[in-house]
Amino acid sequence: MKTPKKISELTVYRLSIYERCLELLEKEKITTISSKEFAERFGLNSAQVRKDLAYFGEFGVRGIGYxxxxxxxxxxxxxxxxxxxxxxxxxxxxxxxxGKLGSAILRYEGFKSYGFKIIAAIDVNTEASEYRLLSKDQKFAIPLYHVSEMEEVIRNQSVQIGILAVPEEKAQEIARKMTDAGIRAILNFVPVQLFLPDYVKVRHIDMAAELHCLTYFLSSQE
Amino acid sequence: MKTPKKISELTVYRLSIYERCLELLEKEKITTISSKEFAERFGLNSAQVRKDLAYFGEFGVRGIGYxxxxxxxxxxxxxxxxxxxxxxxxxxxxxxxxGKLGSAILRYEGFKSYGFKIIAAIDVNTEASEYRLLSKDQKFAIPLYHVSEMEEVIRNQSVQIGILAVPEEKAQEIARKMTDAGIRAILNFVPVQLFLPDYVKVRHIDMAAELHCLTYFLSSQE
Incomplete structure (x- = not known):
């Protein structure tokens, strides 16, 4: 099969959604599906699905589907x-x-099934009540380190991905320390723009911008 | 000034980011800025900034900036x-x-400054410890209703935007009830595709897809 050399970030994002849909089909013991049925079943754009999956060359079996x-x-x-x-x-x-958000993220079930392992949590307050509350539950017994130990943990354990959920005024400084210590990919939950070296990939979960997409929609409808 | 009739969702998203940057400049008492300086200061793509702001016609004052x-x-x-x-x-x-995530969202500071008001929280368990923990803090004293009261609350209070943070297996059913009761915009934190009428706008915060954008980047670098 041919594998695309480079695909756009929007395509990568959609592939992740398709993958979740395919998992659901697998659970239902569905073994093949056409791109049309696939799009209809999951409310996806069928032209887009065909285009995205065309990257995968011979995956579609003519007359049967994928x-x-x-x-x-x-x-x-x-x-x-x-x-x-x-x-x-x-x-x-x-x-x-x-804190509250970081602890909520720790509970995100997706981490288990998607090939990720949370190996450490960092805070300024290692007695933080939010986290202590969590760690009583053995399922979430992830070691908590003080922020002064962060760089050492990143280096010693070769941490690859950082999830940033600190107060706004600390975000830039801490993100910089994370990348200086070797992290090359950050999922940023803080509503600030980060300035980092070009070799670092940042994805920003920007709740304000998401909400603005909704308010733009609502006010342009009226 | 001319106002665009319809702008793309990606542009709307970027405008929200620009707005936050402009707020920072305001705090620093900066009154005018060129698109070039603006882009440099916040690590934005300067051609993109110019293109996006061109929608706003006469906003740039030649030789001075915005x-x-x-x-x-x-x-x-x-x-x-x-x-x-x-x-x-x-x-x-x-x-x-x-729950954990819903309560973390309740604390999101952005809600105050961006023209939003959280008027209710909904859960299956109105004794939910996460929420009770929150509401002891008067700042977060938002009424909590049982899910059976949800549609009534939406109708009586004309709720416009719903933030969905329920378990996966409940998401579709509850989202449908929300929109049937009158909600036309949903911010979905649950990793499932929702099937809703066309007049409903959904923005999906999909942490798995965000993480996959990072792992794609990391693995294509090696």
Whole structure:
């Protein structure tokens, strides 16, 4: 099969959504599906689905459709979350800021199934009540370190991905320290623009901007 | 000044980011800025900034740049969050699912400054410890209703925006009830695709897809 060299970020994002849909089909023991049925079933744009999946060349079997498990596996490989594509190990993730939001993220179920492992949480207050509340539950017994130990933990444990959930005024300084210590990918929950070296990838979960997309829609409808 | 009739969702998203940057400039008493300086200061793409702001016609004063406060106000108006653009009142928001994540969202500081008002939280368990913990703090004394009362609250209080943070298996059913009761905009934190009428706008905060954008980047670098 041909594998695309470089695909756009928007396509990567959509592939992740398709992968989740394919998992649902697998659970329902559906083994093949046409792009049209796939789009209809999950409320996706069918032209877009065809275009995105065209990257995968021979995956569609004429007159039958896509093989669900095969396509899912191939997408996971492209996304870099199959063990074979990340060197046999899950990605090492650190949560920086173990307050209310950081603790909510720690509970995110997706981490287990998607090839990620949260190996540490960082806070200024290692007695932080939010986190202590969590850690009583053995399921969330992730070591909590003081922010002064952050860089050492990143280096010693080769942390690859950082999730940033600190107060606004600390975000830039801490993000810079994270990347200086070796982190090359950050999921930023803080509503500030980060200035980081070009080799660092940042994805920003910007709740204000998301809400503005909704208010723009609502006010342009009236 | 000319106002664009219809702008793309990606542009709306970027306008929200520009608005936050303009607020920072205002705090620093900077009154005018060129698109080039603006882009450099905030690490934005300067061609993109010029293109996006071109929608606003005469806002740039030749040789001086943009008037910070004027541009900020105009963007807020476009986004629909100036009081004058939402009928003199903040947008009414309901949080559905008052667990760990829902409670973290309740604390999001952005709600205060961006023309939103959270008027209710909904859960299956109105004794939910997460939420009770929150409400002891008077700042977060938002009424919590049982899910069976949700539609009544939406109708009686004309809730416009719903934030969905319920378990996966409940998401579709509850989202449908929300929209049937009159909500036309949903910010979805649940990792499922929602099937809703075309007149409903959904923005999806999809943490798995965000993380996959990072793992794709990391694995394509190696």
């Amino acid at each position: 093989e669900v498990t095969l396509l899912k596996t191939e997408i996971l490989r492209i996304l870099g979350v199959l063990e074979s594509s990340s060197g046999g190990e899950p990605w090492k993730v650190m949560i920086v800021g173990a | 008037e910070v406060t004027l541009l900020k106000t105009e963007i807020l108006r476009i986004l629909g969050v100036l009081e004058s653009s939402s009928g003199g009142e903040p947008w009414k928001v309901m949080i559905v699912g008052a």
